[in-house]
Amino acid sequence: xxxxxxxxxxxxxxxxxxxxxxxxxxxxxxxxxxxxxxxVVPQEVVAADPFFATQAVISLSVFAVMSNSxxxxxxxxxxxxxxxxxxxxxxxxxxxxxxxxSHVFSIGLMGLVAIVPVIxxxxxFTAAEASVGRILFGLLALAxxxxxxxxxxxCVGYSMPSKAAIAVVQIVMFGFAFAGGLFLPPMxxxxxxxxxxxxxxxxxxxxxxxxAVQGGELAPWVWLGILGWIAVTLVLALVLFRRDEGRRFR
Amino acid sequence: xxxLARLDRVTRRFGDVTALDDxxxxxEPGRIVGLLGPNxxxxxxxxxLLQGLRRPTSGSVELLGGDPSDYRNRRMLGSTPQExxxxxxxxxxxxxxxxxxxxxxPVPKGELAEEFGFTELLRRQTGSLSGGQxxxxxxxxxxxxxxRLVLLDEPTTGLDVDARRTLWDAVRRQHDGGATVVVTSHxxxxxxxxxxxxxxxGEGRVLADDDLAAVLDRVGLRMLRLSTPRPEAVAALAGVVxxxxxxxGSHTFFVRDADAAVVELVRAGIPFxxxxxxxxxxxxxxLALTSHPSTLESAS
Numbered sequence: 290x291x292x293x294x295x296x297x298x299x300x301x302x303x304x305x306x307x308x309x310x311x312x313x314x315x316x317x318x319x320x321x322x323x324x325x326x327x328x329v330v331p332q333e334v335v336a337a338d339p340f341f342a343t344q345a346v347i348s349l350s351v352f353a354v355m356s357n358s359x360x361x362x363x364x365x366x367x368x369x370x371x372x373x374x375x376x377x378x379x380x381x382x383x384x385x386x387x388x389x390x391s392h393v394f395s396i397g398l399m400g401l402v403a404i405v406p407v408i409x410x411x412x413x414f415t416a417a418e419a420s421v422g423r424i425l426f427g428l429l430a431l432a433x434x435x436x437x438x439x440x441x442x443x444c445v446g447y448s449m450p451s452k453a454a455i456a457v458v459q460i461v462m463f464g465f466a467f468a469g470g471l472f473l474p475p476m477x478x479x480x481x482x483x484x485x486x487x488x489x490x491x492x493x494x495x496x497x498x499x500x501a502v503q504g505g506e507l508a509p510w511v512w513l514g515i516l517g518w519i520a521v522t523l524v525l526a527l528v529l530f531r532r533d534e535g536r537r538f539r
Numbered sequence: 540x541x542x543l544a545r546l547d548r549v550t551r552r553f554g555d556v557t558a559l560d561d562x563x564x565x566x567e568p569g570r571i572v573g574l575l576g577p578n579x580x581x582x583x584x585x586x587x588l589l590q591g592l593r594r595p596t597s598g599s600v601e602l603l604g605g606d607p608s609d610y611r612n613r614r615m616l617g618s619t620p621q622e623x624x625x626x627x628x629x630x631x632x633x634x635x636x637x638x639x640x641x642x643x644x645p646v647p648k649g650e651l652a653e654e655f656g657f658t659e660l661l662r663r664q665t666g667s668l669s670g671g672q673x674x675x676x677x678x679x680x681x682x683x684x685x686x687r688l689v690l691l692d693e694p695t696t697g698l699d700v701d702a703r704r705t706l707w708d709a710v711r712r713q714h715d716g717g718a719t720v721v722v723t724s725h726x727x728x729x730x731x732x733x734x735x736x737x738x739x740x741g742e743g744r745v746l747a748d749d750d751l752a753a754v755l756d757r758v759g760l761r762m763l764r765l766s767t768p769r770p771e772a773v774a775a776l777a778g779v780v781x782x783x784x785x786x787x788g789s790h791t792f793f794v795r796d797a798d799a800a801v802v803e804l805v806r807a808g809i810p811f812x813x814x815x816x817x818x819x820x821x822x823x824x825x826l827a828l829t830s831h832p833s834t835l836e837s838a839s
Contacts, residue, residue, distance in 0.1 A: 298640045302629065309628035309664075377620035380590040381641045382613040 299391030321353035322406035346411030353403040358438035361396040366446025430501035434494030440522035447529040465491040549598035558584040560743040573734025574723040582723040617686035627666025642684040655679040760819040761797035767811040781827040793827040
């Protein structure tokens, strides 16, 4: 219980700090909604078709969560490591798990906030449709499929200084977004690109959420891929975390 | 009397560098302990081991009867962030609330602010504070928890004399209120003002551990500077701790008693010229003593 209570408190102050510089979060909050507004809404073929419009809204929701996870974890952690406040917090009686959970809480909340405009715009200006139950199931799937992105963010955060982290996160984000079919739907991909795409966590996330919202069949490569990415990035994150302990004090 | 904290034969290395070398130390409740040593002596490493931030390479560290890396053992521990560490966008009051939320029975915010003299700053963002104001807030954070053991790392570095005095007074009042304080410094003045027991650290080893007066006696070296054709004869005189070639034809000799050393010098009939005597700074005394650690031990 202490863990959850302290995680909540740490998340609260992390959010408070973030909110004091609102412009810093606007990018990741507004960009997915703008992308939907500019690239999907004007295209009659997609916007007027309930099936494709729903998939487009899902793609941009995945994008919103992905960019938020990568940016927040990557930058927050690499910046924290450069600040002397972080070692001070580690002298307080707070379990490490609470610190990690606080990141998940605060970043998760920001991720939810980023999805809200996407869902609203999708609901109002496109033919996208889903029941409330399906939307909730989709949010759950979104949360699960966000884990690899969070862990990649953790890896970036622990392996490089914040200036390098910004560049790397941007490259990873746009690479993943394109390769995962979040900007262009995968049915427009050449076959080789489609095959390559299935190895990306962004594509797997997209398919998982589409399955959760629209139903249909879930190909094994989707959940196998997500589990694989979680396993690999978790191990890498732990290795980098340990290496960091010994390294930052030289 | 059980110790609040204990280091038992602790060694800590960073790569090739040995920051602490076989250090054993117990902190008992009651006296303010000063950790004195030049920069890089291992003082901060020692504190970080007690805070659970780092683990010893070998040996064991005990804090309030347990392992300091277990958060439960840090409930009665107070530490200070570096003055630049306070999150700049948070208000002073928010930082104190945040830290206080980790403890069962924290000092009320207003009471703490009054004690350390920043009542009028509670609503300000920490980024807008001056260096001295940040220092006061940082040191106050160590006492939020009503801790039994407080670790202060160079608490007044960079402060002017008045600000330093004010902070020392506050720390002493907290100490009288029941907190045991460990303070590190490379200023002898700070240690003199606060500490009752002094542990001298140099190159990762404990060089002396004694009452303030006894330690002051030992690090209070005088420097004799003179030109002589026979420096080795001067170095061999009784009472000379260390000698150094100044490079311009003169030599510097560290002695405990300058008067006695001059008498010895004249009595031995060693020719010399350009004699100058002055007190060694703490830094100079450390350099002289740490190059011959045995001189400290033999004196005790």
